[in-house]
Every structure is written in C-alpha cells, then in structure tokens.
Amino acid sequence: MPHHAGLVKWVQEVAALTRPAAIHYCDGSDTEYETFVDLLVESGTVVRLNEEIKPNSVYARTDPDDVARVEDSTFICSVKENDAGPTNNWMDPDKMKATMTKLYDGCMRGRTLYVIPFCMGHIDAAEPKFGVEITDSAYVAISMRIMTRMGAEALAAMEATEASFVPALHSVGMPLDDPTDDVPWPCNDVKYIVHFPEERMIWSYGSGYGGNSLLGKKCYALRIASVMGRDEGWLAEHMLILKLTSPEGRSYHVCAAFPSACGKTNLAMLEPTIEGWSVETLGDDIAWLRFGEDGRLYAVNPETGLFGVAPGTGMDTNPNAVAAIEGGNSIFTNVALTADGDVWWEGMSRSAPPNLTDWKGRPWTARGGPEGGRLGEKAAHPNSRFCTPIEQTPILSKDYNNPAGVPVDAIIFGGRRQNTIPLVAQSRSWSHGVFMGATCSSETTAAATGAVGVLRRDPMAMLPFIGYHVGDYLAHWIEMGNSTTHDKLPKIFYVNWFRRDADGRFLWPGFKENSRVLKWVVERIEDRVGVIDTPAGMLPQPGDLDVTGLDITDADLAAVIGYSPTEWADELPRIRRWLRSLGSKVPVEMDDELWLIAEAMARRP
Numbered sequence: 001m002p003h004h005a006g007l008v009k010w011v012q013e014v015a016a017l018t019r020p021a022a023i024h025y026c027d028g029s030d031t032e033y034e035t036f037v038d039l040l041v042e043s044g045t046v047v048r049l050n051e052e053i054k055p056n057s058v059y060a061r062t063d064p065d066d067v068a069r070v071e072d073s074t075f076i077c078s079v080k081e082n083d084a085g086p087t088n089n090w091m092d093p094d095k096m097k098a099t100m101t102k103l104y105d106g107c108m109r110g111r112t113l114y115v116i117p118f119c120m121g122h123i124d125a126a127e128p129k130f131g132v133e134i135t136d137s138a139y140v141a142i143s144m145r146i147m148t149r150m151g152a153e154a155l156a157a158m159e160a161t162e163a164s165f166v167p168a169l170h171s172v173g174m175p176l177d178d179p180t181d182d183v184p185w186p187c188n189d190v191k192y193i194v195h196f197p198e199e200r201m202i203w204s205y206g207s208g209y210g211g212n213s214l215l216g217k218k219c220y221a222l223r224i225a226s227v228m229g230r231d232e233g234w235l236a237e238h239m240l241i242l243k244l245t246s247p248e249g250r251s252y253h254v255c256a257a258f259p260s261a262c263g264k265t266n267l268a269m270l271e272p273t274i275e276g277w278s279v280e281t282l283g284d285d286i287a288w289l290r291f292g293e294d295g296r297l298y299a300v301n302p303e304t305g306l307f308g309v310a311p312g313t314g315m316d317t318n319p320n321a322v323a324a325i326e327g328g329n330s331i332f333t334n335v336a337l338t339a340d341g342d343v344w345w346e347g348m349s350r351s352a353p354p355n356l357t358d359w360k361g362r363p364w365t366a367r368g369g370p371e372g373g374r375l376g377e378k379a380a381h382p383n384s385r386f387c388t389p390i391e392q393t394p395i396l397s398k399d400y401n402n403p404a405g406v407p408v409d410a411i412i413f414g415g416r417r418q419n420t421i422p423l424v425a426q427s428r429s430w431s432h433g434v435f436m437g438a439t440c441s442s443e444t445t446a447a448a449t450g451a452v453g454v455l456r457r458d459p460m461a462m463l464p465f466i467g468y469h470v471g472d473y474l475a476h477w478i479e480m481g482n483s484t485t486h487d488k489l490p491k492i493f494y495v496n497w498f499r500r501d502a503d504g505r506f507l508w509p510g511f512k513e514n515s516r517v518l519k520w521v522v523e524r525i526e527d528r529v530g531v532i533d534t535p536a537g538m539l540p541q542p543g544d545l546d547v548t549g550l551d552i553t554d555a556d557l558a559a560v561i562g563y564s565p566t567e568w569a570d571e572l573p574r575i576r577r578w579l580r581s582l583g584s585k586v587p588v589e590m591d592d593e594l595w596l597i598a599e600a601m602a603r604r605p
C-alpha cells in the first residue's frame, strides 16, 4: 500500500464515489502487464498478435463512435470564463463538477479501479512533474505504461518527498452490474474531457480513445502544463524534437509544431535523402521548453512512447517508425488485422494482403472493400494508431534521456494548406515568428471528430490544447522572447508540405525530401545563404534550396516555394478577422506585424 497521504486520501474519495469492485495500484511490472493483457483478451477488448511477427503486442478495435479526440466535449473550467478565452469551451467549475459527479456516481460498479502513478518528463528532472491517473480501463493502464514513466519508480519518487501530483480521473462511463453485460469497448455516448487549470486537475468521462483517456498526454502535458508554463516561465508545446547533423559534423536541434496528423512523427524520424546529413529523434508530439542557465532554450520530450497515426506509415515514408513497430511491445488500435495475426493499414504496402479484417471487424473482400460496406472504405480508420516505446526507434538520440533536454536552434511551425503558404519561410524576428505561429492555419484532419478539410487557424498547432486564454498565450510567447538576448533565441520558420496545383496534386514530394528544407534551415542558421524578403516571410533565393536528384519541374518548384500576391490578398483579411476575433488580450506585436505585412504588400504589388 502506498503511504503518500494525499494520494491515499484521493483514491479513497474517488472509490467512495465511483464504487469499483476492486482497487489496483499499478507497479508497471511485466507480470502486471501480462495480467492486464489476459483480462483484456478475456473481455474481448484486445487480441494478442502473432508472437513471431509482432512480439508482445496487442490489437484493439474501439467502438466505431470512439475513434478520435472530442473537441466539442473538451472544456477548460477556469474559475473566470475570460481565462479560458475564445478558443476553449468553458463551464463554471462548480457546475461542471456537479454535472460530472452525477456521472461518476457508481460509474465503476463491477470494474476495477486502477491507480497509475506517473511522471511526465524525467523522474530525476530538477522539478519532476508527477501525475496519478485513476481509470477503470486496463487498456488505458497498458497504454500509459508505454507512453509515460509510470509505476513503482514514479510512486517511490513521489513518496520520497510527498510530492504534489496532478490528479487525473478517467472512467469509460459504463458500470457493470452483471459481468456478462460487458462489451469489448466500453464507453458512453456522453463524453467530457475537462480541465481545472487553477487546481491542476483533470476529469475525463465516457471515452476510451487515447487522446481522451491517456491523461498524461494532451490533457496534462499540453493543457495543464501550458498553464504551469505560463505561471512558471516555460512553454508546453505540440512539437516534435529532432537532432540534425550536417556533413561537416555540426549538430542542431529543431522543434516543429504541426497540427494533429500533419507530419510531426514523420519529420521526427526522417531519413534524409541528401548526402551526408542525418537525423536523430528526441520526440514526436510534445516538447517542454525552458531556459537554461546559459540563456538558451532547452527542449525535453515528456513522453516515453509514440502514439502515431498508422495510415501512411510505410517503408518508403517512415522506415524508422516501421522499425520501431517491428520491435513489438506495441498496442495497435483501429488498424486492420491480417489472417496470420499481424496488422495492416493503408500505406504500409501497395496492395492489401488477402483475408484482411477491417477496423470494424468485417472481412475485407477481394474487390477492395469490407463485406457489406461501401467500395472505397478504408481497412484502417484514418485516425488508427500505433502505440510503441520510443526507445525502439533505431535513430533515437542519446540525449533523449537527458533530464536537462537539448538546446533548441530552430523552431518550425507548419500547417496543411493547399495554397498561400510557401514551402518554407523564415521569420524576420522573434515577434514575426510568433505571428507566423499565431496565424498558422490548417485544413482539419481525422485526428479530431468533425468535418475533415475545413480551413481553421491553429496557433502554434495548439488550438485544441492551450489551457488558458489564447491572447495570454501569445503574450507569453512574446515575453519568452524578451527573457533572453536575441542571439540566443531559436530562429523561427514556417513550412507547408501540402501546397497543391490546380488539379489537387501535391507540388512537393514531402516526407524524406523534407530534409532539403531542413538543410536550408541550417544554412540560414549558419548564415551561408541569403533570402528574398516577402510579405510571406523570408524565402529561399532561386537555386539555394538543394533539389539535386529530385524529380521536380522548375515550374512546380517555383510554385511551391513562391510568394503569391493574389493568394495573400485573400489571406491578409482572413488573418486580420481572426486576430480580431480573439479579443483585446492579443499582444500588440501581432498588430504591428500585420501592419508591416500590409505595408509590404502595398509596396510590392
């Protein structure tokens, strides 16, 4: 039994409310994992994959209505409504607690309450960030084991100092009065993903999907941590971290923020196509950025696993992710199952293997669709995921486990835009870089429920993850830039791999070829190439972007890297309207940058 008084008391309170049949404190051991998998096999939630092909791995199919983050049901319940800002759903915390307490009342009947002590970031960090998730899902428990530093070690470190922790309560919301009533994927139509920023507390109900239920990830490491960062002078960001080494052996660290399903995992594990360059991975989704004593910004990845989009992950796009997955020890969700007990998804190989079972459990027919389903339906859900220990990445940087993190040389923002945004642009200054991040936009993907392909602004790729007022968040970014000398700050860039021609064809091959853009970024850091200053930012000069050996026409290249005055004439009013819609907390620097761009456009027809 743990002796952390605060923890024991909280577990007792939750148990009194939710009335589970049993309580289990997770130690994170291999035996415990085996027990949980056995239970999940018995309840039909997972099947074990073929031990020869995917050792120690399982496959889960969710309820077809529980496949992504539910942004409409995600709330920031700050005490004051204005502290949640215009981009978050808000409800009065007392009202929300009353509503959810009713839902939690008896919600774990017939199930086991699992207590998962965990640490986001390194347990021996200067100020370790602890959390404890209570959940009634063993699927969540085995996923948290991959994604976080959890179990006995985290608990011991917490107990050593009676450290405070973020309490994170999760229930699938399906009590069992008769065990034979259980379903493979218990969940509830009513879903709430709720954050109490002042109390640093998370309540989640009704969903078992990763982004809604693995509360260390988006809920803690982004929404709650962004509030901690505001108060303590650091940043919690939706960013990958990579280390890039040039043929001369000089290394640089790059953080990049792209919205969900817009290429972070792919870039983080990139295999450069240009001679002599190499990439090592440090993180693929979340970065915590703090100033070191030398005044530089340092990044750590608070997670220990990859929770990656499966479709599109294949040998030709991301061989390092494939290698990590081949290592086994993984949980696959909503992909397709092969006849020999392996997994498959669109983009893994050119054609589907025979006798597939799709993500809804339907046999896959030779005509290329599920039995009883529509032609053209995918075998794997577009937001299907692999959950794999990051340590299995063949190109993991040796600094991944360094509690102090790595110094950041460049920050890249990106989005998924068919037009307007050039392949790569550098910011003229820190505040122009913050402006680029702030006005970043993207066409929506399947990572959240709702329509796909709709253009929305996604500041720093954090729109669904900022735990407070977006205006205060942008001001915090500006302040971070003012807390050190200009030359120590990372350079800021803005990229777009997704620009298309009039026929909808991607103009840029992307994936591994994005190494050519990283090379240009390094050449800018080293001040070896010049730029063309445009309203869209500082763009590569003709001939500077290395396209040796690349199959791209001059016309396509010009179109993908170029500034389009007509497209920007449409864009500028959209940006202005959007900034206005955020209200008066937006820092004045954003208006200044907008004005500078408008000026430049007027000068340069």
Ligand SMILES: Nc1nc2c(ncn2[C@@H]2O[C@H](COP(=O)(O)OP(=O)(O)OP(=O)(O)O)[C@@H](O)[C@H]2O)c(=O)[nH]1
Pocket: 258, 259, 260, 261, 262, 263, 264, 265, 266, 267, 284, 285, 307, 308, 309, 311, 312, 313, 317, 447, 497, 498, 506, 509, 510, 511, 514
């Ligand atoms: N056209 C094109 N598609 C890309 C590129 N990089 C990634 N993609 C596609 O974008 C999708 C998502 O890529 P990921 O790297 O998994 O995205 P992510 O940002 O890590 O997503 P989250 O885990 O949801 O935060 C996949 O379907 C990829 O095939 C690129 O350079 N060009």
Ligand SMILES: O=C([O-])CC(=O)C(=O)O
Pocket: 068, 069, 210, 211, 212, 217, 218, 259, 260, 261, 285, 307, 447, 448
């Ligand atoms: O949270 C999730 O569901 C997965 C993810 O990384 C994202 O959506 O950005």
Ligand SMILES: [Mn+2]
Pocket: 238, 259, 260, 261, 285
């Ligand atoms: Mn993500």
